[in-house]
Amino acid sequence: xxxxxxxxxxxxxxxxxxxxxxxxxxxxxxxxxxxxxxxxxxxxxxxxxxxxxxxxxxxxxxxxxxxxxxxxxxxxxxxxxxxxxxxxxxxxxxxxxxxxxxxxxxxxxxxxxxxxxxxxxxxxxxxxxxxxxxxxxxxxxxxxxxxxxxxxxxxxxxxxxxxxxxxxxxxxxxxxxxxxxxxxxxxxxxxxxxxxxxxxxxxxxxxxxxxxxxxxxxxxxxxxxxxxxxxxxxxxxxxxxxxxxxxxxxxxxxxxxxxxxxxxxxxxxxxxxxxxxxxxxxxxxxxxxxxxxxxxxxxxxxxxxxxxxxxxxxxxxxxxxxxxxxxxxxxxxxxxxxxxxxxxxxxxxxxxxxxxxxxxxxxxxxxxxxxxxxxxxxxxxxxxxxxxxxxxxxxxx
Numbered sequence: 001x002x003x004x005x006x007x008x009x010x011x012x013x014x015x016x017x018x019x020x021x022x023x024x025x026x027x028x029x030x031x032x033x034x035x036x037x038x039x040x041x042x043x044x045x046x047x048x049x050x051x052x053x054x055x056x057x058x059x060x061x062x063x064x065x066x067x068x069x070x071x072x073x074x075x076x077x078x079x080x081x082x083x084x085x086x087x088x089x090x091x092x093x094x095x096x097x098x099x100x101x102x103x104x105x106x107x108x109x110x111x112x113x114x115x116x117x118x119x120x121x122x123x124x125x126x127x128x129x130x131x132x133x134x135x136x137x138x139x140x141x142x143x144x145x146x147x148x149x150x151x152x153x154x155x156x157x158x159x160x161x162x163x164x165x166x167x168x169x170x171x172x173x174x175x176x177x178x179x180x181x182x183x184x185x186x187x188x189x190x191x192x193x194x195x196x197x198x199x200x201x202x203x204x205x206x207x208x209x210x211x212x213x214x215x216x217x218x219x220x221x222x223x224x225x226x227x228x229x230x231x232x233x234x235x236x237x238x239x240x241x242x243x244x245x246x247x248x249x250x251x252x253x254x255x256x257x258x259x260x261x262x263x264x265x266x267x268x269x270x271x272x273x274x275x276x277x278x279x280x281x282x283x284x285x286x287x288x289x290x291x292x293x294x295x296x297x298x299x300x301x302x303x304x305x306x307x308x309x310x311x312x313x314x315x316x317x318x319x320x321x322x323x324x325x326x327x328x329x330x331x332x333x334x335x336x337x338x339x340x341x342x343x344x345x346x347x348x349x350x351x352x353x354x355x356x357x358x359x360x361x362x363x364x365x366x367x368x369x370x371x372x373x374x375x376x377x378x379x380x381x382x383x384x385x386x387x388x389x390x391x392x393x394x395x396x397x
Contacts, residue, residue, distance in 0.1 A: 027396075037387075038052050041369070058090035059087075060142065064088050067083060067084055069082065074110075084102045107121030112168075120163050126164065127212040130176065133208065137155075139298045140310065147241045150241050151274055156374060162180035173198065175199075195211060198210075204260050211254055241314075241358070244362075257269065271292065273289070275289050288316065292314045294310060295312075306336050309332070319357075331352075333348070334348040
């Protein structure tokens, strides 16, 4: 009996240690507001008209989502982890990301506090991981995205069938790489995606750089697999900025950014280069390039109140059949006030002016039209100018 009384507490203590080393967390964000969009286009390409639109909009400051994530210690410094995350539209209750149950992210993996992590599933690219934290979208949400999120800094694209490695931090430096299998019999290249990135953080200075490339090999000239790769409902090619290049043979993105915290003001700069190339079977012919440069600042007026201002300039390259290069000037202003640690109210506005020419969804040369940030995806303007204003609330749980 004496041994039993001694052993029982020992067993219970070990059980407590095991439980403490494993965790599963339910989390989420619910974000909705009233949004006004000017000159929103309606109708088919080439025959659309423009009208203003006022509606409830989901995910203005942060995309609405819920998810489950977990971590289990495996002994020494090794651990297993998983994450399942679903996006939804608050205004309709519908699942986003083309109806996928865990369309935002879904992965499982293994990691070490000494060696980094290796994960498998549907994931963001390494460009997202390392440049996104120093991009304007990290401070003001999708309204801070560059036109149409053309350089993918707002995490519009997720890569299916992917394997990703992310290092631990070495003297402020981290790095990683992702490879997405195309799933095409007889080829590792067709319809694949790969990405690399690195970041540095030390005190008030943070910087990141990334590269992302998608192959769009097709069986027929009218297939549009870049759109499928990026989840068409997310809209990487659903804005008037680059919808004419969705059938390109390949897409390449190079992005870099940096922020410096002067306390209470954070200042950031960013640059992106996006290229679309044609191939033997691509509907798009030629070579198109976009260069994007931006600056922004966020001022913490007091603990609960933050103000934001940002500007970006996007310039397209020469395209066959287009006489004048497309140009986009984009301005974003915003304010957010924290009611508590989990609840925030916000007022965000964006304005964009376009000029020059581009291609429409059918590949025809057309005058460039505005599409404010990623919130303009699917809501592009019918004219050269567009304004969006949203007032709403975000709650985290």
